[in-house]
Amino acid sequence: MTTASDNPGKKIRDKVPRTSQGNFKLSSKRPTILQTISAANHDRVKDLIPIRMSRMSVSPFAFYRGTADIMAHDLSFLPHTQLQVQAMGDCHLMNFGGFATPERNLIFDANDFDETLPAPWEWDIKRLATSFVLAARNNHMRETDAQQMAVDMAVAYRNGIAEYSQMNTLELWYMKFEIQDLLNKAHNEKIKTMLKDAMDKAEKTTPQKELYKITQSVIGNFEIQDQHPLIYHPIDLVKQKDMVQSFLNFYSNTLQDDRRFLLSGYHVADVALKVVGVGSVGTRCLVALLMNKKDEPLFLQVKEARTSVLEAYTGKSKYTHNGERIVQGQRLVQAASDIFLGWSTGPENRQYYLRQLRDRKIAPDVEHFDKDVLAAYAGLCGRVLARAHVKTGPGDVISSYLGKADIMDEAIGKFAVAYADQTEKDYEGFLKAIKAGKFQVENG
Incomplete structure (x- = not known):
């Protein structure tokens, strides 16, 4: 006993x-x-x-x-x-x-x-x-x-x-x-309706629809529309081409081989800073538009990774790169993670992590x-x-x-x-x- x-x-x-x-x-x-x-x-x-x-x-x-x-x-x-x-x-x-697993x-x-x-x-x-x-x-x-x-x-x-x-x-x-x-087990009709509506909305959130929502066509090419001060272009892709490619190479090497192969079929078409959330405002959060040979879009969120607010009270992270800290923590906790989840280092040695933007995401309308x-x-x-x-x-x-x-x-x-x-x-x-x-x- x-x-x-x-x-x-x-x-x-x-x-x-x-x-x-x-x-x-x-x-x-x-x-x-x-x-x-x-x-x-x-x-x-x-x-x-x-x-x-x-x-x-x-x-x-x-x-x-x-x-x-x-x-x-x-x-x-x-x-x-x-x-x-x-x-x-x-x-x-x-x-x-809510969000979509790799199995959709x-x-x-x-x-x-x-x-x-x-x-x-x-x-x-x-x-x-x-x-x-x-x-x-x-x-x-x-x-x-x-x-x-x-x-x-x-x-x-x-x-x-x-x-x-x-x-x-x-x-x-x-x-x-x-x-x-969750929908099948719900007994409250109001909750059932909310879940159905959320699922329907999520299914309609595709990269192609996002392309037409936040971009504009300029001389046959798509670029993210400026909406100052919430969306704007902080870098010149032509002048900073080498930096962008170096950043992308670092990121690519943090992905599994199959996902690295998938990413290799895309090129960076545009990058813009996009203000998100509440606590994250002011950190360097960007949206990267990538296109493949079939003119199909892939949107990646590129988010600055800073030191965790917990670190002062728990001891230093075992990861020297905060982007890796976030990615590995996410993979541990989540039941399934985005296939494009990875990390990289940018100018001034700033650390970032990357993931798909709005991949059938469902945000709770708590208010x-x-x-x-x-x-x-x-x-x-x-x-x-x-x-x-x-x-x-x-x-x-x-x-x-x-x-x-x-x-x-x-x-x-x-x-x-x-x-x-x-x-x-x-x-x-x-x-x-x-x-x-x-x-x-x-x-x-």
């Missing part, structure tokens, strides 16, 4: 009680909001920083999406079990969504890994839970419902950890959350989710995160720590509300800094 003393997960409860995971207290070493955001703006494209500030000022939830560094600092001072997984790092509900099936999974690094599993779940509280408040839900969203996610996570840690290892790695299966839809989405994200953590960490030990009772679920809900309150205070401080002229804003 296994006793508590023989169970490593239960033994950890003596040092880190599950109820303690619900506590939140600011460290006395916490920098000011002004200091943190100013540091995060360092080395970004100067002209784009006001757009970043503007997007972050929209709401506390938008502010939260742009400040993973603030929460990473705060979490590092809180109790945790020392059990590490391949953490997403910026694990909020907008960093999950639509699946739901985590889809943003800019901050990924081995780190305590609690950091991901607490950031995800807080995002649900903020999203519920943003959608004007009752406070009790907002907290329940975090609890629902934590319940799904705990049950997922228990289930997946008992699965055959290969079956777990093959497992995918296919959107057609229009009602209580039932957001709760279902919380459960789905919780299970996806659980699978990721069992794949890359000690799932059985985490499961025994969590146990079968709702103690940890309630603690996560309590923490999420407390941290959402703190985020709203930080947001107000941010708005005051804008009003005082400390940060410039520009719509975009």
Whole structure:
């Protein structure tokens, strides 16, 4: 018979009680909001920083999406079990969504890994839970419902950890959350309709349609249309031909041989900088249009890879190239990854990672989710995160720590509300800094 003393997960409860995971207290070493955001703006494209500030000022939830560094600092001072997984790092509900596998099936999974690094599993779940509280408040839900969203996610996570840690290892790695299966199992008609609409929209998102959407024909050739300040051309392809080819050669060598062969049939037709997201605004994010001999387009997103916000609290990544850190972390966590996922180094030794742009992507329209839809989405994200953590960490030990009772679920809900309150205070401080002229804003 296994006793508590023989169970490593239960033994950890003596040092880190599950109820303690619900506590939140600011460290006395916490920098000011002004200091943190100013540091995060360092080395970004100067002209784009006001757009970043503007997007972050929209709401506390938008502010939260742009400040993973603030929460990473705060979490590092809180109790945790020392059990590490391949953490997403910026694990909020907008960093999950649908996309096509190489087999062209639509699946739901985590889809943003800019901050990924081995780190305590609690950091991901607490950031995800807080995002649900903020999203519920943003959608004007009752406070009790907002907290329940975090609890629902934590319940799904705990049950997922228990289930997946008992699965055959290969079956777990093959497992995918296919959107057609989610549709078949959905009981709520509103959720069924949303899934059907999302699938239909995704099926229509093809490279050919993207070509006509964001390009224009110039003397028989396609080029990406400028839309200042959100899309513009920062380089001259003719004058910087050698640099572009060198960048592409480096990238090609990070792909599997078959994918390298596929890529070799395309040439770069145009490259433009494209502002994306909230937290990424100001980093060097580009869109590359490649064409083959049949005039078929391939769009690649080329995204600057900076040091993870977690690294200051976990130790340096084993990868010297941040693009490789992101790519390898993504491959570990996702059930299936884009065949063009790779990395490269550009001018000034800046590091980048590459992937297809909008490959049948489904982005959650969270601002229009009602209580039932957001709760279902919380459960789905919780299970996806659980699978990721069992794949890359000690799932059985985490499961025994969590146990079968709702103690940890309630603690996560309590923490999420407390941290959402703190985020709203930080947001107000941010708005005051804008009003005082400390940060410039520009719509975009």
